[in-house]
Amino acid sequence: MEFDLSLLLNGIVSGLLLGGLYAVAASGLAVSFGMLDIVNIAHPALMVAAAFLVVAVGGAIGLDPLLCAVLLSPVFYLIGVGIYTFYNRFFERRGDEALQGLAFFFGVMFIIEVGLVMAFGPEQRFLDPSYAFTTWRIGEIDLPLRMLVPALFGLLAIGLLYLFLHRSFIGLAIAAVAQDAEALRLLAIDPVKIKRLAFGVSAMLACIAGGALIVVQPVEPSSGQIFIGRVFAICIMGGMASLSGAIAAAFLFGVVENVTATFFGPSWAPAVAFGWLLLVLAFRPQGLFGRAA
C-alpha cells in the first residue's frame, strides 16, 4: 500500500474513535482488575449482556441505546454487587481468589453467554439510532456518527468516573483499597464493603459500554470474546490501577490497529497492537501510567 496522507489521517481518526469504544470497555475492568485485583474475565460478557438488555428495553420503549444504558446501569450495579458478594464469600475470603477465582469468572462468562442464548436466541441483535447511518465529513476526514457518538459518550462516562474516584470519599476509599486494603480497617472502613461497591461501579461501566457497543455493531451472545484479550491488554498497558493510563492505552491500541490495518492489512493489526503491549512491558513493566513498585 502506497503512503497517502489522507489514508494516514483517516486511519488515526478512526483509530481514536475505536479507541473510545475500547476505553469505555476497559474502564470498568480498570476498576475491577486494575484496582481490586479481581481477574474479572466475564467483564466483556457483562457488556454484551447489557447490550442485549438495551436492545430489549430500548426497542420496546423506543429509547436511544445510550440513554437506555444509563437507565439500566443501576440494575448492573446490583448485579455487580451480587457477583462480588458471591465471589468474596466463596473464594476471596478463603484465599482461593487466584486460580479458583479465575475459574469462577470463566463460569460466570459462560453462564451469561448461555443465558443470553436461552433468553434471546443466538441471532444477532441490533438497535440502530437514527444517527447511526450518518457520516460527517471534515475535509478528507470521515467521522461516522456510529463511532463518534459512542466514543464521546464513553469519554463522558469515564470523566464522571474520574471525578467520582478523585473527588468523593468513596472514590478515594476505592483508590485506597487498591493500595492497601488492610490499612482501611484502621480507619474503621470495611474494605469488603468498598470492594463490593467498586465492583458494582465496574458492572455499571460494563452496562454503559454495552450501550456504546450496540451503536457500533450488532451483538450476539458470544460477541464479548473478541474483547477479552484487548481490554485486559489495555489495562495492563496503561498501568494497573491507572484510569488515565487505561484510556491512553485504549487510544493507542485503536490507532495502532487501524493504521496497521490501513497500510499493512488487517491481519497484522492485532499482532502489531499486542506487539506494542510487549514493547511497553519490556521498557516500562509497570505500564504507561503505572507506578513502579
Next chain:
Amino acid sequence: MALITRRRLGQAALASAIAGAGQTPGLFPAFAQSANPLRIGYGMALSGGLAGNGRATNLAYQIWAEEVNARGGLLGRPVQLVVYDDQTNGGTVPGIYTKLLDVDKVDIVTSPYATAMIAPAMPVVMQRQVTFLTIFGAGVNESFKYDRHFNMNVVGDNMKETYAKGFFEVIDMLPSPARSIAITAVDNEFAQKAAESARHFANQRKLRIVYDRSYPPTTVDFTPTVRAIQSARPDVVFIASYPPDTNGILRAVSELRFQPQIFGGAMVGPQLAAMQAQLGPILNNLVNWDTYSPEPTMQFPGVAAFQAKYRERAPAAQTDLLGNYIPPYAYAQMQVLEAALTRIGKVDQAALAADLRANTFETIVGKVKFGPTGEWAESRNLYCQFQNITDGDLERYKKPGAKVILAPAALKSGSLRAPYGPPA
C-alpha cells in the same frame, strides 16, 4: 363404551412386546414405534457463533421427523432425533459423535453445521465405517477421501474451479468490462477457499488484483480495511466474510460511500433475516453468493409448504425467521436419507452409502445427485442481487423480486444493476 378386560389387556401387552422386538412392525404401529425408534443422532450448534444456522437446521430436521412420524415412521419405526449442542466448538465434536455411536448407539448419524464442525467428526465416523450425510460442509472430504461421506451443499466438488464462477459470470454482465478486482477474506477455511476461487477466475480472465488481503475474525472496525480497498480503486470487490464481519464491512462501505461496479462475493450473513432487517437499503445492489431465493426459477415442489411450516415455528424456536438459506437444504438432506433408507429397507451403512452414491434424489431443493467425493455432482452456487430494498421489512423476502438470481444462467431471474451504491 368397550370395557377393557384383564384378558384384552394381556393380549395388548403381548402384542406390544412382540412389536417392540421389531418382529411385527406395522401390525400395532403405535406400540412398535414407541418401543423401537429409528434414532438419528447429530451434534449441532445450538449456542455459540454458528447457532443461528444450527438452530435453523435443527428446526428443519424436527419438522421432517414430525412429518415422517405422522406418516407412520421410517422402516416402520418412529424417527427419534438425538441432538447434542456442540456450542460451535470443534473441540466438543469428537466426544459427541463417540457418545452418539458408542453409548447412545444411534442408527444413523448426520453432521453438525458446518465445515469447521464437520471436520472434527470425520475421524470418529470413519473409524466406525458409518455413512455420514453432512450439511453445508465445504470441501471437507478433499483431505479425508472417505467413501461414505455425502454432503448436502450447492458448493459441489472442486471449490476452487466452481465456487466463484457465477460471480465472474455476473461481472461479464457489466456494460463496460471490469479491469480490476479487490479480494479480501476472513481467516477461516471456507472464506479462504472462496477467495482462492476468486483469485483463480480473476487470473483466468486477466483481471488485475489490486488488493488481496485476509483479516482476522476478531476485527472490530472495518473502516480502515474498506478505505484501503477504496483507495486501490477496484472495479469489482469480492469479499468472503462471516456474519459479524459482514455487517461491519457493509456499514463501513456505506459510511465511506464506496461505489464499485460490483460489490459482494461470498458474504455470509445477508442470507439471514436478522441482517436483512437491520441493513435494509444498504443491501441494495449487493451481488452475493446464496443457496435459495423464492424466485420463479426456484419454485421446486414442496419448498413453499415447508417454508410456511418453518416460518410458523421459527419465532418460538428463536431462529432465522425466513428460512431462505439453510432450512430447505436441511429438510432436503433428510428427504435424501429417507428415500435411501426406504429403498434399501434396513439400516445397513454400506448399502446406504451405495444407494446414496448410485441414485438421484427428488427433494424440495430440486434433484440431488452426489459425485465421487460425496459432494453434489454439479455445483449450483447462486449469485443473487438485492434489488428494490427500501427498508428492513422482511415480508419482501418471502416473494420474488428482492433477491434476484443472476447466476447460474439456468436459474437467472433478472438483470444486473450497477454500480453498488448504498446510501451514506
